[in-house]
Amino acid sequence: MARRPLPRILSNGGAQLARSRELARTAADSATDVLQPLITIARGLRRLAAAARRRWSETPKDRRGALLFLVASVVLVVALVPYGPLLAVIALMAAAAWQGRDRTPAEPEGPDGSRTTRLQSLYEALVPYFSITEDPEPLYVHGGTWEKAFPAYEFDGTGRFAHLVIRYPAYFTDGEAEARARIEHLLTAKSGRGREYRFTWDEEANHLSVDVLPALPTDIAAQRFVTAPGETVLGFTDPTRVQRTLPLTHGAERRDVPPVVWRTGIRSTEPHLLVLGQPGTGTSTLLRSVALQALRHGDLLIVDGGGTGEYACLVGRDGVLAVECGLTGALTSLEWAAAETERRLISVNRARQEGRPAPDDTKRPLWVFLDRPSAFAHLAAADGRKDPQSLLQVPLRHGRAANVTVVVADQLDALDSLSDAVRQHTRARVVLGPATADELATVLGVPPHTTPVEQVPPGRGYARLGTGPVHRLQVPATPDPYDDATSDAHRKAVLDLLPPRTTPADGEQVPVAEEEAGRKVFEKKDVEDEPEPERPQADAEPTPAAAGAAPVSAESMPVGADPTPPSAEPTRVAVEATPVPVETAAREVTAVEPATPETVPAKAVAAETS
Numbered sequence: 059m060a061r062r063p064l065p066r067i068l069s070n071g072g073a074q075l076a077r078s079r080e081l082a083r084t085a086a087d088s089a090t091d092v093l094q095p096l097i098t099i100a101r102g103l104r105r106l107a108a109a110a111r112r113r114w115s116e117t118p119k120d121r122r123g124a125l126l127f128l129v130a131s132v133v134l135v136v137a138l139v140p141y142g143p144l145l146a147v148i149a150l151m152a153a154a155a156w157q158g159r160d161r162t163p164a165e166p167e168g169p170d171g172s173r174t175t176r177l178q179s180l181y182e183a184l185v186p187y188f189s190i191t192e193d194p195e196p197l198y199v200h201g202g203t204w205e206k207a208f209p210a211y212e213f214d215g216t217g218r219f220a221h222l223v224i225r226y227p228a229y230f231t232d233g234e235a236e237a238r239a240r241i242e243h244l245l246t247a248k249s250g251r252g253r254e255y256r257f258t259w260d261e262e263a264n265h266l267s268v269d270v271l272p273a274l275p276t277d278i279a280a281q282r283f284v285t286a287p288g289e290t291v292l293g294f295t296d297p298t299r300v301q302r303t304l305p306l307t308h309g310a311e312r313r314d315v316p317p318v319v320w321r322t323g324i325r326s327t328e329p330h331l332l333v334l335g336q337p338g339t340g341t342s343t344l345l346r347s348v349a350l351q352a353l354r355h356g357d358l359l360i361v362d363g364g365g366t367g368e369y370a371c372l373v374g375r376d377g378v379l380a381v382e383c384g385l386t387g388a389l390t391s392l393e394w395a396a397a398e399t400e401r402r403l404i405s406v407n408r409a410r411q412e413g414r415p416a417p418d419d420t421k422r423p424l425w426v427f428l429d430r431p432s433a434f435a436h437l438a439a440a441d442g443r444k445d446p447q448s449l450l451q452v453p454l455r456h457g458r459a460a461n462v463t464v465v466v467a468d469q470l471d472a473l474d475s476l477s478d479a480v481r482q483h484t485r486a487r488v489v490l491g492p493a494t495a496d497e498l499a500t501v502l503g504v505p506p507h508t509t510p511v512e513q514v515p516p517g518r519g520y521a522r523l524g525t526g527p528v529h530r531l532q533v534p535a536t537p538d539p540y541d542d543a544t545s546d547a548h549r550k551a552v553l554d555l556l557p558p559r560t561t562p563a564d565g566e567q568v569p570v571a572e573e574e575a576g577r578k579v580f581e582k583k584d585v586e587d588e589p590e591p592e593r594p595q596a597d598a599e600p601t602p603a604a605a606g607a608a609p610v611s612a613e614s615m616p617v618g619a620d621p622t623p624p625s626a627e628p629t630r631v632a633v634e635a636t637p638v639p640v641e642t643a644a645r646e647v648t649a650v651e652p653a654t655p656e657t658v659p660a661k662a663v664a665a666e667t668s
């Protein structure tokens with residue numbers, strides 16, 4: 059399928075230089091094709107001249123006179139014969155063309171000995187799977203030859219095949235997943251583990267194509283991707299399965315790479331994302347990458363059950379409503395998110411009934427990130443409190459209409475501890491790191507068409523959007539810029555994408571008291587005309603939320619501080635809460651399921667340090 063490159067809107071001197079270089083290269087290639095005969099003759103003349111010089115130097119000095127005389131006589135005769143000079147020039151050119159021809163030895167026609175052995179042993183291994191005793195003319199038979207069974211093959215430099223087409227008998231049950239899996243497993247084992255293979259079954263022609271997939275690029279750093287609002291780049295994939303490419307900068311270079319683009323918003327068919335992976339495989343990195351892209355057009359709320367400060371770089375940034383690491387903070391902010399989703403829905407619904415466009419305060423996308431909710435589930439159970447996941451029900455169920463997107467990440471083995479709502483409504487799925495075909499099929503709904511490998515770099519995995527195909531995925535490197543192990547180039551790439559720090563309107567910053575495990579930080583968005591700050595409690599009496607109110611407010615880090623981890627210095631906070639009545643009209647929206655009986659502060663607020 060033809061790939062459609064996106065327009066390069068970021069043209070600069072580097073791009074022009076690259077384009078000029080490409081033009082020059084194309085012109086040189088065309089010129090080489092046109093001038094090929096001349097080049098051949100020139101090369102031949104050079105070789106003839108070299109041969110003549112060699113002959114001259116090899117001739118003993120006492121015989122050089124005779125040789126010279128002979129050559130002069132020939133030249134004279136040629137000059138005197140009619141058409142002699144013309145014929146001589148033609149003969150010279152022909153001799154030069156013959157001498158100047160390309161003499162690189164042609165590739166041997168068939169495979170060499172070791173390759174033939176490899177193909178024969180693969181053929182023998184397939185015999186039990188592709189033959190039955192009733193077949194009068196079996197394609198696969200012990201001691202048979204592979205030539206008819208493998209009509210096309212290519213080998214790589216190491217002698218292992220890179221492409222193979224396998225014919226199989228029509229009675230092979232290629233429609234059964236199990237039968238296919240058996241063949242794929244065998245081929246993977248026989249062709250060399252550690253490589254990723256793509257199997258393409260052509261059921262009409264009874265052909266199976268096996269291709270070795272090249273590794274996905276791991277050197278793409280976080281950057282401002284050329285995407286439309288509502289589009290998020292999850293990572294990069296193979297060129298065969300997507301129809302567009304993204305122009306990327308890679309150092310001084312630019313290159314086009316096929317992305318996996320996830321669409322969110324009211325027209326999205328998979329408005330929420332679930333990311334699963336083994337520990338250390340890059341799930342938090344993917345969330346950070348999505349968060350940095352989400353900040354371009356929306357606000358976000360981050361709840362981190364891992365509690366390792368992976369999102370510290372986002373604290374206090376414009377558009378970041380909160381970064382929560384403690385259970386109390388997680389409950390408070392997720393309650394607020396549920397109430398805000400309801401408020402937006404009611405507002406949109408009312409506007410629609412009155413024939414008005416959706417109000418502006420419902421249009422800015424709100425993103426809720428929940429990393430490692432299973433960690434909170436255990437804490438909440440121990441404390442006898444609500445599992446924060448239960449508060450995601452309304453954002454997950456109704457988020458699409460309210461421009462609220464939920465992203466959940468957890469470890470692969472925590473799949474069972476995820477709530478039904480999370481599992482039902484996250485139709486965009488990503489699995490990172492090593493995973494068995496069964497695990498991938500459980501999370502993605504279908505197994506991938508490629509063989510999962512055991513050793514993969516961080517950020518490598520598979521993605522599936524709704525009922526679409528399963529894509530191989532490599533997440534762009536988006537490390538924590540405050541991590542000492544992060545390289546300078548990657549740190550700079552991430553820091554460049556961070557929005558500026560929010561300026562508090564009142565400038566008030568209060569050191570926060572230490573309280574329970576976890577740190578909770580809210581950032582002040584609009585605090586003018588606010589009443590006296592008041593600390594909300596997650597379990598406190600419900601506080602009504604106001605339609606159209608700014609989502610949250612609070613202050614976390616000293617504004618303009620150096621980009622150092624907030625944990626390295628005393629955490630400060632300005633706490634405030636604005637109780638506002640929830641419109642009773644909420645009850646009118648029958649589509650909305652009440653997430654929780656209680657409502658929460660519209661302008662939430664607080665910070666705790668552990």
Ligand SMILES: Nc1ncnc2c1ncn2[C@@H]1O[C@H](COP(=O)(O)OP(=O)(O)OP(=O)(O)O)[C@@H](O)[C@H]1O
Nearest residue numbers: 337338339340341342343364516517533534535537
């Ligand atoms: N796409 C990527 N490209 C390059 N390095 C990556 C990528 N993703 C993750 N890494 C590196 O792998 C390591 C682990 O990443 P990360 O913390 O995101 O994993 P995790 O799955 O969230 O781990 P944990 O479960 O421990 O929180 C980090 O050092 C990170 O820099």
